[in-house]
Amino acid sequence: MTDHTAHRRPYRREAEEKRRDDLIAAAIALVSEGGAEAATVRAIADRAGVTPGLIRHYFATKDDLTQTAYRLVMERMTQSAVEALSGAAPDDPVGRLAAFVAANFRAPVLDPVNLSVWAAYLHRSRNDPTINAVHQTTYLAYRDQLQTLIAALPGRPVDAEKDRRDAISCNALIDGLWIEGAALPDAFRRGEVARIALDAIGAILRHPLPSPPDI
Amino acid sequence: MTDHTAHRRPYRREAEEKRRDDLIAAAIALVSEGGAEAATVRAIADRAGVTPGLIRHYFATKDDLTQTAYRLVMERMTQSAVEALSGAAPDDPVGRLAAFVAANFRAPVLDPVNLSVWAAYLHRSRNDPTINAVHQTTYLAYRDQLQTLIAALPGRPVDAEKDRRDAISCNALIDGLWIEGAALPDAFRRGEVARIALDAIGAILRHPLPSPPDI
DNA sequence: ACAGTTCTTATCCAGTCGTATAATTCATGT
DNA sequence: ACATGAATTATACGACTGGATAAGAACTGT
Numbered sequence: 001m002t003d004h005t006a007h008r009r010p011y012r013r014e015a016e017e018k019r020r021d022d023l024i025a026a027a028i029a030l031v032s033e034g035g036a037e038a039a040t041v042r043a044i045a046d047r048a049g050v051t052p053g054l055i056r057h058y059f060a061t062k063d064d065l066t067q068t069a070y071r072l073v074m075e076r077m078t079q080s081a082v083e084a085l086s087g088a089a090p091d092d093p094v095g096r097l098a099a100f101v102a103a104n105f106r107a108p109v110l111d112p113v114n115l116s117v118w119a120a121y122l123h124r125s126r127n128d129p130t131i132n133a134v135h136q137t138t139y140l141a142y143r144d145q146l147q148t149l150i151a152a153l154p155g156r157p158v159d160a161e162k163d164r165r166d167a168i169s170c171n172a173l174i175d176g177l178w179i180e181g182a183a184l185p186d187a188f189r190r191g192e193v194a195r196i197a198l199d200a201i202g203a204i205l206r207h208p209l210p211s212p213p214d215i
Numbered sequence: 216m217t218d219h220t221a222h223r224r225p226y227r228r229e230a231e232e233k234r235r236d237d238l239i240a241a242a243i244a245l246v247s248e249g250g251a252e253a254a255t256v257r258a259i260a261d262r263a264g265v266t267p268g269l270i271r272h273y274f275a276t277k278d279d280l281t282q283t284a285y286r287l288v289m290e291r292m293t294q295s296a297v298e299a300l301s302g303a304a305p306d307d308p309v310g311r312l313a314a315f316v317a318a319n320f321r322a323p324v325l326d327p328v329n330l331s332v333w334a335a336y337l338h339r340s341r342n343d344p345t346i347n348a349v350h351q352t353t354y355l356a357y358r359d360q361l362q363t364l365i366a367a368l369p370g371r372p373v374d375a376e377k378d379r380r381d382a383i384s385c386n387a388l389i390d391g392l393w394i395e396g397a398a399l400p401d402a403f404r405r406g407e408v409a410r411i412a413l414d415a416i417g418a419i420l421r422h423p424l425p426s427p428p429d430i
Numbered sequence: 431a432c433a434g435t436t437c438t439t440a441t442c443c444a445g446t447c448g449t450a451t452a453a454t455t456c457a458t459g460t
Numbered sequence: 461a462c463a464t465g466a467a468t469t470a471t472a473c474g475a476c477t478g479g480a481t482a483a484g485a486a487c488t489g490t
Contacts, residue, residue, distance in 0.1 A: 013455095013466085035339060050468075052448090052449095056448090056450085061448085062449085119334060119337040123250045127249065169388065173391055175391035180387055200384040224438095234437090255476080255477065266438070269439080270478095277479085
């Protein structure tokens with residue numbers, strides 16, 4: 001016995017960009033909470049307050065939506081670190097490096113949501129060319145930025161190979177600490193992870209790094 | 216029209232342990248290649264050369280099998296690092312730390328398969344209590360081991376809080392370098408990642424680490 | 431040689447997935 | 461006010477999922 005008196009659910013038309021953003025936000029939230037397999041078209045639509053069919057009105061395929069969501073999360077993180085650079089004096093290489101490093105260990109970069117999304121797509125990077133491209137781009141751009149900041153430190157001999165190895169070390173340290181800090185947000189005191197990162201990087205580069213003013 | 220002349224596929228009975236191992240190995244391979252969602256019961260059975268129903272003869276559920284596979288991968292990694300300790304002189308704290316660190320950057324620990332499996336289950340650790348338990352256990356055991364080795368270094372003042380922070384730093388560095396090395400196996404020369412790790416950890420601890428003989 | 435155990439296969443089931451398509455309702459321009 | 465077009469809902473479909481169950485075939489002990 002079906003209910004033939006049922007009416008179509010009422011709805012509002014939204015601006016194209018807002019709908020897209022809502023769907024992307026819903027996908028990010030679901031991936032973060034339950035991994036990629038939790039972000040089904042039905043769950044995403046439900047979270048965004050629409051019906052499943054609408055997703056294919058805004059995205060060619062479901063993968064199109066989830067890849068867009070992944071790219072957005074990654075780009076927001078690198079963007080935050082780069083923006084932190086503008087907060088330091090342009091002629092203070094030490095302060096610029098410290099600001100860049102510290103930016104990774106506070107919101108919005110240090111966020112369990114980011115860790116979840118990053119982890120959920122890490123393994124896809126091996127087979128999925130689109131995901132791999134996003135991964136490589138954000139990853140190498142970040143490491144190059146780090147190497148440039150390191151090479152600009154005062155009193156450093158000109159040695160590109162050493163700069164590369166130091167950038168690899170510092171990048172690995174930041175990655176590892178970011179994972180720890182995002183995975184166990186309650187295991188560290190406020191600002192502790194950033195302080196540990198600055199000390200360790202200072203030791204690696206033989207160049208003590210002061211705490212930026214905003215820690 | 217079904218083929219009523221079809222015969223049952225012939226098969227061999229295998230020892231219980233071998234069948235279990237085959238199924239686990241198939242699950243690991245599939246997770247490594249295509250993520251957790253690629254390890255369906257049908258795919259696992261196919262890879263192991265059996266039919267899907269057999270999985271439930273050896274494992275209570277499919278999750279039981281995949282969790283067992285995850286635990287095995289993690290335990291093999293920590294076991295390899297601990298075994299490396301027995302290769303160094305017991306009264307040589309510097310050599311022991313160097314051997315422990317270096318073990319993470321050669322086979323069987325530094326392996327793209329391990330990275331894939333680790334990444335595929337990282338996000339589940341948040342919601343799945345079983346996965347979380349395995350994660351916490353292996354993770355903290357490793358960091359404690361590292362802290363013990365650091366505290367035993369000669370000429371180090373007794374300061375448990377400093378030992379903790381240094382262990383966190385070194386652990387993060389190892390994690391980050393391990394991810395890089397396993398994700399991009401061709402981006403580094405043979406032994407280069409281990410050398411970078413030893414140099415950086417030596418700098419963090421203000422205690423130069425020599426290369427173990429087997430690098 | 432034969433019976434019994436259990437390992438293994440074969441089949442079925444209810445649920446969910448992503449996608450395609452048709453029906454309808456909202457908003458806008460005139 | 462009314463028509464037109466696009467945004468949104470509704471429904472259907474085939475494929476695949478993990479799990480349950482029954483039938484059969486390979487060993488084992490005698």
